[in-house]
Each structure stands twice: as structure tokens, then as C-alpha cells.
Amino acid sequence: MTVVALGVPALRRPLPPAPGDGPLVDSFGRIATDLRVSLTDLCNLRCTYCMPAEGLDWMPGDQKLRPDELVRLLRIAVTRLGITNVRFTGGEPLVVPHLEDVVAATASLRPRPEIALTTNGVGLAQRSTGLKAAGLDRVNVSLDTVDAAHFAAITRRDRLADVLAGLRAANAAGLRPVKVNAVLDPDTGLEDAVALLRFCLEHDYQLRIIEQMPLDAGHSWRRDRTIAAADVLGALQRHFTLTPDSAPRGSAPAALWQVLSPSGEGVIGKVGIIASVSQAFCSACDRTRLTADGQVRNCLFAAEETDLRALLRGGGDDDALEAAWRAAMWTKAAGHGINEPDFxxxxxxxxxxxG
Structure with a gap:
């Protein structure tokens, strides 16, 4: 097992060995049942909070997991580690030609996991039906604004019409509930949030507004240039009547609010606010992550990665892969540390x- 340091302060406390069986647990007792799988680092948008206009130095193709390698790791995750939810992400997963094949292979696993996709929606209109047939259950579409000029400024591409078409196609294909993920622009975001919620209520999509996190390629994130969850809530409450949702939140990242009708007599929808920075929910985290090049990350902000690709290509058997994955999750830190002075x-x- 190869562990690579990534420049983030690591967890420093003596630990016993990771459990050899049972659920995929960390040393704080959190059980990971949700696997986020990045299929590629490539993307066909250039969102200002994610990457520069010219793009990035993309990962060489031979470094990415082959479909058969990925399916093997998915099988281990589901059948040996207790993963019940698999979400495919990127980059942009719709640029991956074998996406439907991987979804179908995942749907054939027993016990069958729930399968979701996070996408920017460009190209979703052409593939929603095929993805549904392959076994995809639902989608989250990243959409930060429904204003065409704002969209072009944020993404550096004029593709809003394609994303809206993708949302319609996903809904028609039965990939429901269709969720919309929004990261708000610091200048136009509060205005955009109100319009987004109106749009989602009209089309029966579920809006999730996410605080911008320090994960941009240029490392230019500034707390004073992001919109906090409390500000989002205040802006929405000036236009909508909101009441906290009564359902238990569990490990879900979003705090849900019911949107009441203008008369206040009925619920016309819900909106979620994900306060990743200002109100961290790390204590309930149930996620494990696999990158496109086969690295296990136990947190978005992990100090280390565990190289399963090297173990795979070096002839490691399923027992060795399982043990390496368990060891990686066992050392998960108590929290992401964004609000700590040494972050x-x-x-x-x-x-x-x-994502």
C-alpha cells in the first residue's frame, strides 16, 4: 500500500489497526456507506471557482483506472465494504464514453447500490434515456444561475440552454428527484439564488445551494469573497416563506427548508442549504472517495491518499485491496479543518x- 502526502496537516494520534471486517469504519466510529467515484478530471466548462480559463494539465490516460479496474473496485466496495450508495462524478462524467457500461456493471452488483450522477448537464439531454436504461437512479445537475449572462461569466461558456435541456430530459427519463446544485457567485449569487429557487419550484426540481469551499485550482479562495449559508437563507426569506423541514437530517449534508405557498397553508417545495464551511457537518460524514487515477481519499481535504491503482496493477488480490481501503478510512480526521488556523x-x- 502506497500512501502519498498531499500537504495538509495529517491526523496525529496513535491508532490500533483498522478492523479487518464489518462496515467501513473510521477511528471515530463513523461508517462510510456513500462512495464518490471520480471518472475523469476533464471538463467541458471552465467555472471561475474551479479552474482557469485555459484549463489544467489533465491526467494522462494511462494513469486513469480502466473500466475493468474500476468495476473490480466497485465490486469490492459494495460486496465487502458495505457501500450502499455510489455517485459518479468528475471533472465532468458525461465526457467519459464508457459511463453507461460502468453504471450497468454497478447496477448488476448485489446488494444493488443506489446509483447517482453529478454532472454539469451539458450533454445530459442526449444520454438521459440510455443512463436510465443502464441503471442510473437519479442526477444532480450543477447550475449556479438561470441568468444567461451570469452563466456565461461563471462557466466561460455559453451553454445554459444545453443544461436546461439536460434537466428536462433527466426529469422525463425518470431520473428523479432531479436535484440542482448551486455554488453562488460572490457578486450576483444572492440574486441568482432567488431566481434559481423560483425556477426549481416551477419545474419540480430540488435546489441545493452549497457554500464555496477552498478547492479551486488556483488556491485563490477567500472567505470574505464567498457567500455564507446564513446570507443565502436571509436572501431567500425575503422572497419566500420558509420553515425548517421536520425530517431527520442524518448524514445528509443539506439542511432542508420547506417552502410554503404564499398563503402559508401548504408546502410547495423544499430547498437545501449546505454550509460546508460555516457549519461543518463532518461528525456525521459517511463518505469515501475514489479518484479517477485510483486513489482512495477519506475526505475532500485529506492529508493523504492511498494508491489502489498500484496495488491493482501490481497483482494485489481482493483481500489486499479491501485491507488497504479499510486502512485508508481508519485514519480519517475528525474534521476538514477549514476553520483551523493551520489549515x-x-x-x-x-x-x-x-464532487
Whole structure:
């Protein structure tokens, strides 16, 4: 097992060995049942909070997991480690030609996991039906604004119409609930949030507004240039009547609010606010992550990665892969540390880690 340091302060406390069986647990007792799988670091948008206009130095193809390698790791995750939810991410997963094949292979596993996709929606209109047939259950579409000029400024591409078409196609294909993920622009975001919620209520999509996290490629994130969850809530409450959702939150990252009708007599939808920075929910985290090049990350902001690709290609058997994955999760830190004075942003940007 190869462990690579990534420049973030690591967890420093003596630990016993990781359990050899049972659920995929860390030393704080959190059980990981949700696997985020990045299929590629490539993307066809250039969002300002993610990467520069010219793009990045993309991962060489031979470093990425082959489909058969990925399916093997997915099988180990589901059948040996207790993973019940698999979400495919990127980069942009719709640029991966074998996406439907991987989804179908995942759907054939027993016990069958729930399968979701996080996408920017460009190209979703052409593939929603095929993805549904392959076994995809639902989608989250990243959409930060429904204003065409704002969209072009944020993504550096004029593709809003394609994303809206993708949302419609996903809904028609039965990939429901269709969720919309929004990271708000510091200048136009509060205005955009109100319009986004109106749009989602109209089309029966579920909006999730996410605080911007320090995961940009240029390491230029500044707390004073991000919109906090409390500000989002205040802006929405000036236009909508909101009441906290009564359902238990569990490990879900979003705090849900019911949107009441203008008369206040009925619920017309829900909106979620994910306060990743200002109100961290690390104590309930149930996620493990696999990058496109076969590295296990136990947190978005992990200090280390565990190289399963090298173990795979070096002839490691399933027992060795399982043990390495368990050991990686066992050392998960108590929290992401964004609000600590010694926090250091990870070298990898979100596009290379996976959402």
C-alpha cells in the first residue's frame, strides 16, 4: 500500500489497526456507506471557482483506472465494504464514453447500490434515456444561475440552454428527484439564488445551494469573497416563506427548508442549504472517495491518499485491496479543518478529486 502526502496537516494520534471486517469504519466510529467515484478530471466548462480559463494539465490516460479496474473496485466496495450508495462524478462524467457500461456493471452488483450522477448537464439531454436504461437512479445537475449572462461569466461558456435541456430530459427519463446544485457567485449569487429557487419550484426540481469551499485550482479562495449559508437563507426569506423541514437530517449534508405557498397553508417545495464551511457537518460524514487515477481519499481535504491503482496493477488480490481501503478510512480526521488556523488547501482541485 502506497500512501502519498498531499500537504495538509495529517491526523496525529496513535491508532490500533483498522478492523479487518464489518462496515467501513473510521477511528471515530463513523461508517462510510456513500462512495464518490471520480471518472475523469476533464471538463467541458471552465467555472471561475474551479479552474482557469485555459484549463489544467489533465491526467494522462494511462494513469486513469480502466473500466475493468474500476468495476473490480466497485465490486469490492459494495460486496465487502458495505457501500450502499455510489455517485459518479468528475471533472465532468458525461465526457467519459464508457459511463453507461460502468453504471450497468454497478447496477448488476448485489446488494444493488443506489446509483447517482453529478454532472454539469451539458450533454445530459442526449444520454438521459440510455443512463436510465443502464441503471442510473437519479442526477444532480450543477447550475449556479438561470441568468444567461451570469452563466456565461461563471462557466466561460455559453451553454445554459444545453443544461436546461439536460434537466428536462433527466426529469422525463425518470431520473428523479432531479436535484440542482448551486455554488453562488460572490457578486450576483444572492440574486441568482432567488431566481434559481423560483425556477426549481416551477419545474419540480430540488435546489441545493452549497457554500464555496477552498478547492479551486488556483488556491485563490477567500472567505470574505464567498457567500455564507446564513446570507443565502436571509436572501431567500425575503422572497419566500420558509420553515425548517421536520425530517431527520442524518448524514445528509443539506439542511432542508420547506417552502410554503404564499398563503402559508401548504408546502410547495423544499430547498437545501449546505454550509460546508460555516457549519461543518463532518461528525456525521459517511463518505469515501475514489479518484479517477485510483486513489482512495477519506475526505475532500485529506492529508493523504492511498494508491489502489498500484496495488491493482501490481497483482494485489481482493483481500489486499479491501485491507488497504479499510486502512485508508481508519485514519480519517475528525474534521476538514477549514476553520483551523493551520489549515492548508489540498494540492488537488475539486475537478481532480471528484464532487
Amino acid at each position: 492548508v488547501q489540498p494540492d488537488r482541485p475539486m475537478s481532480a478529486i471528484g
